[in-house]
Amino acid sequence: MGRTSDAKEKILTAAHSLIEQRGYTALGVAEICKAAGVPKGSFYYFFDSKETLALAVIDQQWESQRGDWTRVLRDDAEPLERLRRLLEETQADLRAGQQSCGTVSGCMFGNLTLELSNQTEPIRERLQEIFDAQVKMVDEVITEARERGEVSVRDTTEAARSIVAQLEGQVLFAKLYNNTQRLEALWENCLSLLSARRTYTAA
């Protein structure tokens, strides 16, 4: 049993890394098994198909990222401060990834959205759920900030969507230009998108 779970974990880790580097389409099961150091039989013991594996990789990535987002967005700092920290941590994570592998790999969910969303409905649905959850978490923080009179944006959900879209767009450019500084405009842009009070902007 111990060795079996170990093989599953190895497959997930190898697939995660390969998907980050080269996307989903380019990968074959044989290559994933080779990188994981497990026989091909192990793969089909755990996963029906490459798509099932991709869903498992997505779930594992979101479980980890949701943990980070929850820690930052639901702690007891002031709401806008929490949002600022989320953007800073995202930039720091991309920078750490760039330092370890030489290039900015971007956001796995954004990458798979543009690579795959029109090709596999189960992956599209999973990615929709993840982005819906991200928007909801950001919306909660904006709603809190609005109750405190710190932002005056009318539609908090639309604002949360725009912030997540701005984040994905800037991460896309960070990847294209292999430059995480692209994310430095995010915080000021958030304040603009939220119609934040000037006193807060200056803080």
Place this chain on the structure above:
Amino acid sequence: MGRTSDAKEKILTAAHSLIEQRGYTALGVAEICKAAGVPKGSFYYFFDSKETLALAVIDQQWESQRGDWTRVLRDDAEPLERLRRLLEETQADLRAGQQSCGTVSGCMFGNLTLELSNQTEPIRERLQEIFDAQVKMVDEVITEARERGEVSVRDTTEAARSIVAQLEGQVLFAKLYNNTQRLEALWENCLSLLSARRTYTAA
């Protein structure tokens, strides 16, 4: 000669459509030739490799899109009005594509950025040039609007980058949710990102 150029055009058209539907990695030369209805020999007469073909498809798409952007962004309407029309036309184009093929295919340049930019340097460079050119065109309009006192944003280039990033991010969501209404927030977001005068916002 006539038939030869025709074959090249057929290959480009087929490749454009296949790349939009399924990305670059999933395609093989044989499939492109089959869709184009040309023999494989024709392919290698015109293109060294799939990468050369992809660059030609990107160039052709940008030539067409640059024409549209130039027509809208450099006509003689007021600068912010031109920017608004660009966003409206982008949404209309995505909607037309969705009506003809059932799904929002998104922005070819954004799609290829997330699929490929870390894998082929020639494609990365070409996509960088295209986004640089887009940012420059938007920057010119913002600069004009600032000279007229209609926006008060300090760094016009940074603002142009943020607008193009916001556009790419919202197009990503339009594709994921197969819903072009995602782009409706763009104009209000632009006004926020530009610190546009309220009187203009109300117009």
